[in-house]
Amino acid sequence: MQGLAVMGHGVVGSGVVELFYMNRDSIEARAGESLELKHVLDLREFPGLAYSDKFTTDFNDILSDPEVTVVAEVMGGLKPAYDYTKQLLMAGKSVVTSNKELVAAKGAELLALAKEHNVNYMFEASVGGGIPIIRPIHQCLAANTITEILGILNGTTNFIMTKMIKEGMAFDDALALAQQLGYAERNPSADVDGHDACRKICILASIAYGKHVYPAQVRTEGITKITETDVAFAKVHGSVIKLIGRTRMQENGKVQCTVSPMLVSKESPLSMVDDVFNAIMVRGDATGDVMFYGKGAGKLPTASAVVADMIDCARHKEARKAIFWEDGAPDYVDDYKSEQMAVYVHAKAANIETAYDEVNQVFGCVEALDYADAPAHEIAFVIPKAPVGEMEEKLKSLSMQIEPINVFWVCE
C-alpha cells in the first residue's frame, strides 16, 4: 500500500479526490499497488463529504506520515506551495502538481531536489489541463529534435478571441461574457495580459530544450489592445488572431520564447481551435507538425492529469523518471529582436495613398489589407519577413502621418 495526500481542496483538488474514488479500481491496477488517500490539506472546512475525516489544516500531518509516498500539490501560487514542495521532496516523497506558476518559477530547483532525493516531481497538469503534452514531448518525441513549439495555451483568451472573430464582439464585451460564464476572473489580468500563457510556454520551452526559461525572460504581450478592426483586417489576410506562446531553438544555441497575439493562417490547424480549447503544435525535424488538442482547463480534465502523474509516481517508486532540466546561462533566452518575422501593422494614416507610398519605400513592398467598411484614415499591411528589431526601428522612423495602433507578428 502507498499513501496519497492532496494539498488544496479547490476546484482541481476536489476533482482529484473525486476522480480517485470514481476510478479507484483501474487506478490501482495501473499503479500496480493498492493506494489510500490519507490526507487532504485545506484551511477551510468541508463538512458532509464522504472523506471529511481525511482533512487536516496541518502540513506536518502529511510531511511526517511515513506511509505517504505521493502528494498532489494543487494549491496554486508560490506560497506556501514552494516551501511545502521542497520539504516533501527532501523527505523522500514524490510531488505532482498543476501549479504552473511554481513550475515556471522554480522548476529547475525543484527537479534538482527531486533528483537528489531520488523521487519524482511531475506536472503534466500544469500545461494544457487534461491534454497529454509534457510526457509526449519528453518521451514520444525523444528521437526527434524539436525545432519549434506554438501553442494556444490559455482558454480564457481563446474564448474571447473566438467571440471577437466569430461574432464580431468587442474585446470588452467578450471579456464581460467570459466573466459571466466563469471563464475569466474578476481581475482578468493573468489571462488577458498573457501571464498564464507565459508560464506555460516557459514550462514547454524548458522541457523541450533542457534549460529553464523564466517568465521574466519572455517578451509577453496580451490581447487587450486587439480591436474588431484588427480582426477584420486579419480576415482579409486569410488569418485569425490568436494569442500564441512560441518557443524556438536557434542555431546559436539560444532559445526564443514569446507570448503575443499573432496572425494565424486559416490553413493552419491552430486557426481552428476555438472557444476555451487549447492546442499545442510541436514541430520536429522528424515528425513534422504534431498537434495536441483539448480542454486546457476545468476540474476533471486537470484532475485527470494530476491523478495520471500520481499513478506514475506510485508505479515508479523505485525508478525515478527522467524528466529534468537545469538552469541556463543568463543570456540563454535571446533578444526577440533577432527573430525574423513577417509583421502586421495597423495604423492611423492621415492620407492613405501617401502613407502607402511611404511604407512601401521604407519596408519594400508591403501587402496592403483592406475591406469595404474599414475605418477611414486607418490602414493595415503586412511587412515581409525581416529581423524584428530592424522593423521596429523603421516603424519608429516613419513620418508623423502614420501612427501605428497595433503591431503583431505573422505565424508561419
Place this chain on the structure above:
Amino acid sequence: MQGLAVMGHGVVGSGVVELFYMNRDSIEARAGESLELKHVLDLREFPGLAYSDKFTTDFNDILSDPEVTVVAEVMGGLKPAYDYTKQLLMAGKSVVTSNKELVAAKGAELLALAKEHNVNYMFEASVGGGIPIIRPIHQCLAANTITEILGILNGTTNFIMTKMIKEGMAFDDALALAQQLGYAERNPSADVDGHDACRKICILASIAYGKHVYPAQVRTEGITKITETDVAFAKVHGSVIKLIGRTRMQENGKVQCTVSPMLVSKESPLSMVDDVFNAIMVRGDATGDVMFYGKGAGKLPTASAVVADMIDCARHKEARKAIFWEDGAPDYVDDYKSEQMAVYVHAKAANIETAYDEVNQVFGCVEALDYADAPAHEIAFVIPKAPVGEMEEKLKSLSMQIEPINVFWVCE
C-alpha cells in the same frame, strides 16, 4: 552499451537508421546508455551506404548476438515478422515495431510472450505514424475512463476525401492523383477498402479497453462507393464525409468497433483534418475530448516513433513497461446492429414527393437534404438516432420506388 538491430531496410527501416545516426547524441542521452547499431537485416543489397558493413541476410546473426537487446521489426506483413518476433522475445530481446498488421493480428500473444520473458513489445509507430498516441492513451489518460475513440487513421483515404470535398473530384480521379503522388499503392485496396484503418482501430481498441479486438471482428467499409453527390448532400447537412475508425465501450462490457465513412459535422475538429494528415479523438469521462493530430505516415515521422520506442526499451531494460492486453471472449466485440446512430441515406427515388411521404412514415420525421443541382430522382435524408439494426430492417422494407445508393452513419 546495448546493441540494436533493424529488420527491414525499406522506407521506415532506412529512416530508423538515418534518424539514429542523425540524433545519436540526444538518443543515447535519453536512453541513459551508449547504443550501437549492430545489424540491419535485409535480403537486398545496399552498397555504398556508410553502414553497409552492418547488413546481413541471416536472421540468426541478430538472434544469437548477446549484445543485441533491442530490435526494430519494420519489415511489415505477417511472414516472417511474426516468427522472428516470437523468437526474439523468447530470447530475451525487446522488439519494437511499426507493423500494424502483425500487432492487430497477434498483439495479445506477443504481449504475453514479452511479459513471460520480461522484455518489451512496443508499437507506437503502428498507429498514427509520428503522432504520439499509444503512450498517451496508456499513461496520460490512466486516471480516465475512455468512453470512445474516433480516428482518421489512414492518410491515403483522407487525401482522396479531401480532394473530393475541396475540389469536387470524383473518387476515381482522386485515387489516380493519390497514386501519381505516391500516396496510394498501385493496388489500393488496403487503404480504400478500410483494412489499414481497421488494423489501427483494433490496436487502439485493444489498448484502451485491455482486450484484443481482431480485424475479422470489425465491420469494415471503405470509401469506394462515395460519390460527389454524397459529398454535396453532406455539405447541405453541415458535414464532411470522412473514413472513421471508431471504438466504444458499452455498458454490457462488450465493445463496439467499426470502420466506415461517416458524416462529420463541420463543428467537430475532426472535420478539419485534411490531406494525408491523421487525427485521433479520445473521449474520456474526465478529460472530455482530446485530439492528437499529425502526419500519419512517412519515412521520418514513423521512424521517429520507432526510435522513441527503442530508447524506451533500452532505458527500461530491467523494468518492463505495463502495456498489455489479453484475449477477449469470442463475443467480446458486439454486433454493430445494436449501435444507436443517426443515419444518412442517399437513394434513387422515382417520385421525390411520394418517396418522402413513405420515409417519413417509416422512420418518423427525417431531415431532408437538398441542393440546387442535385441529380433528378435522387434524394438524401438523415434518420434520427435509433438502433442501426432496426433501421436496416426498415430500409429493406421500403417499397420499390426507393432504392438506397449509400447509407452512412452520422458521427456524434
